[in-house]
Amino acid sequence: MFPPTGNRPISAHVTSPASPDYLTRLNPEQRAAVETVDGPLLVLAGAGTGKTRVLTTRFAHILMTRRAFPSQVLAVTFTNKAAREMRERVAAILGEPAEGLWLGTFHALCARMLRRHAEHVGLNSNFTILDTDDQIRLLKQVMEAERIDTKRWTPPSLMGVIQRWKDRGLTPERITAAEDTDFANGKARALYAAYQSRLRALNAADFGDLMLHVTEILRAHPDILADYHRRFRYILVDEYQDTNLVQYLWLRLLAQGHRNICCVGDDDQSIYSWRGAEVENILRFEKDFEGAKIVRLESNYRSTAPILAAASGLIAHNEGRLGKTLRPGRADAQSGEKVTVVGLWDSDEEARMVGDRIEQYRRDGHPLSEIAILVRAGYQTRSFEERLIAVGLPYRVIGGLRFYERAEIRDAIAYMRATVQPADDLAFERIVNVPRRGVGDAALRTMHETSRREGIPLAAAAALLVQNGGLKGKVRDAVGGLLRDFLRWKDMLEKDGHVVTVATMLDESGYTEMWKQDKSAEAPGRLENLKELVRALADFENLTGFLDHVSLVMENEERDDNDKVSLMTLHGAKGLEFDTVFLPGWEEGIFPNQRAMDESGNAGLEEERRLAYVGLTRARRNAIVSHAQNRRIYANWQSSIPSRFLEEMPAEHVQHSGSAAMARDARIAAATSFGSQFPLMATRRPRVIEAWEQPGRPARTDQIPVGARVFHSKFGYGVVTGAEDDKLDIRFEKSGEKRVLDRFVERA
DNA sequence: CGAGTCCTTCTTTTT
């Protein structure tokens, strides 16, 4: 009934002066958030207070009241999941599929914008979007060219530095000497610049570039910015607390036009600071957008009263909150059960407990799709998977390897990239010897040398070497053949379209055959994925559109509506809800995560606490928190201490269950079994106690300085030549240079 | 050049 796209006016038949149906279903706060349409608005929305509903209704309201056409609203989300959901719900309200909208993640929208203006940052509009793997490989090459010791200064750590700069909207030129950290003796900025110029040479952009480049373009080209100002009358932003500085700048630039910007967020759910997110963006909002109104959504319709009380009590331990109180809004909220805390002997027992309880729920007629197990880190899913398999409970893991990250998909895409973009060295390098063509390190090195000497792409260098006999015999034939194939496929792409071409490509290159020959268990699945890839191609007009989709949007979730338990990280669970939520692994060091606390101190701890808050508030009716006293990490068992978060939930809303009585004394048990060095105060001991830190061998408290003479029970005597964290580089008199953990040596 | 072996690291979270 309403046009989904384009500039046709909306034939709104909202004629009645009475409130339209979609508004009357909102509570007064929500309604205020929807109807305060003009001017800047900040909506502080607690968990489960109908945030998405407000956003989508607001979107619809703008259209229904004819304030803008669908294409004149910019709606930004943080995740694809959120974007998809908003798209679906807007479509449902409109009664038609919503297409042609500027609705998507920050990155997807920026990719779209960058394709239009790529030339302003020295890219061609068909630029490639690199994934993390490509980024690291490229950066490593740059570092090696600059003769950086990549063992001492690893590419991923430099990538982190660069990414943080990009998160803050800093191009290499904008970085002052003072900003340059001491990474590789102050070479980070230069390496960043070199990396950026390599990206440009490859006609490629990494994830951070999408935001950075577009923001730079909007800053530098008032005409382009003005164009977007004309286009976007209204801006809607979801998960505002997770935006980083460059995203904030981007929004601010775009919102300068009409100033109709509505940001929805919850400072208590800010869990992405490690990615450069700045909660301060919420605080800046009022300053930057004068006259901004603020609406608070505090009625929670999701969870029972005890769950809300436990979550609220927990999050109250954080300082510097904007302050919101969640009120139970559900009619039956008061009838709910307390949050259950279960203490177990070890991680196996924890997995068993979760499995048993899920079986019980199932016997009681509880659908499995309404049960989730939320863990702190991806690796923790494994023990639960094993247990669920053992008891025959169907489950799905959400997150994990994405479609794009699978080797076969990346290979296939590299073939496409190498065909379409002869300058894409990374793609060429990836597949030049896949399947095996006898092109080894030596041949590749020759190509790299020629490429560098002649200042031409790798593929062009290869062509040259085939011609002038720089490559010989089998290698020459193989490379020559492949290069001819690239040209042929490129022709074919124009004549026969991308679907046929890609299918042919995978066939003729021998790539599919390679997997057919492969005897491993995964091979059939990989072939299936390749088929899926070709199938998916048909949904796109051209290869670029498809590649964008695959790298920015495509998710891993197999579409299946079967009744399954969901298994995912806490981060992955944001925005979702379930009747029953299991929250295992609440132990010091695991959750709160040790590294988060080591790296960010109290701020890190507070973010962990927010993560706990997010976890608890995913549950509608049952929240089962658990912790084990002993956990196997890598090969050895470690003794764990219950998470401080357990005590931070108000006791009156918590019930201890099962072997909880035992676990409640876990602190005492841990303390006594490890001797008097860990008194009861050990609750706050920041590090998990490791099993081999036996009594009688006290944890080392003094630092061993470089130059000290030390003794190691296995390697003997030696001299410390370097130190990093808890690892020491030692030159042993008999065993040579080794890197060992400091607790294994003592001063001689 | 490739297969096999040893060694290292991984365990934070995602677009």
Next chain:
DNA sequence: GAAGGACTCG
């Protein structure tokens, strides 16, 4: 304890 990378040997 696994998986990926570096290194060695045939």
